[in-house]
Amino acid sequence: MTLNYRAFPAQLPNPETQGAIVALHGWGANCDDLISLAPLVGLPNYQWICPEAPFNHPMPNGKMWYDLQSLDAEGLAQSCELLSQFLEDLPTLTGLPLEKTFLLGFSQGGAMTLDVGLGFPLAGLISLSGYLHIAEEELQEFANVPFPPIFIAHGIEDTVVPIGAARNARQLFEALGANVEYEEYAMSHEIRPETCDRIRKFILEHQVI
Numbered sequence: 001m002t003l004n005y006r007a008f009p010a011q012l013p014n015p016e017t018q019g020a021i022v023a024l025h026g027w028g029a030n031c032d033d034l035i036s037l038a039p040l041v042g043l044p045n046y047q048w049i050c051p052e053a054p055f056n057h058p059m060p061n062g063k064m065w066y067d068l069q070s071l072d073a074e075g076l077a078q079s080c081e082l083l084s085q086f087l088e089d090l091p092t093l094t095g096l097p098l099e100k101t102f103l104l105g106f107s108q109g110g111a112m113t114l115d116v117g118l119g120f121p122l123a124g125l126i127s128l129s130g131y132l133h134i135a136e137e138e139l140q141e142f143a144n145v146p147f148p149p150i151f152i153a154h155g156i157e158d159t160v161v162p163i164g165a166a167r168n169a170r171q172l173f174e175a176l177g178a179n180v181e182y183e184e185y186a187m188s189h190e191i192r193p194e195t196c197d198r199i200r201k202f203i204l205e206h207q208v209i
Contacts, residue, residue: 006035
């Protein structure tokens with residue numbers, strides 16, 4: 001089993017790009033969902049790749065990384081394995097090393113970003129309205145491993161993933177010495193234009209030329 005994906009621009013590998021952004025959608029969305037961020041973030045020299053979660057969601061055309069309602073540990077483990085394999089194969093697909101690739105995710109995709117991305121030499125991790133699956137004791141495995149730079153953005157009015165999840169993730173990562181950039185916004189479970197501006201700034205600051 002492999003993950004379907006959508007790419008923007010569609011051509012892969014694309015010789016015009018200097019880096020890649022892998023964007024992971026949230027629960028009930030699909031691989032088309034985060035493509036709309038590309039013009040808002042505004043980095044025309046970056047290749048966007050949006051993998052699609054492997055499990056069907058009850059919503060029409062919706063997908064999920066695992067079933068939130070049943071706390072599907074087996075599905076989570078399978079998705080983590082599939083996403084890890086996708087990232088391992090990505091340089092062949094893009095023609096770019098992982099050191100020039102950012103992993104971004106929204107909500108459940110943000111959780112996948114923080115879980116799986118720690119194990120790869122990525123340019124940075126971007127979690128939007130996300131949370132951590134990994135328990136504090138499991139994070140200790142990464143205590144002596146260099147973390148990619150991490151950007152966490154969250155809405156203080158989020159009733160889907162409460163702001164406490166973002167604050168907790170920030171605290172745990174900083175305790176392990178990670179470089180965490182953190183922003184709270186007066187918004188709910190969403191992505192605002194000002195968040196996209198901040199994503200662009202983060203990528204430009206941490207890109208590998």
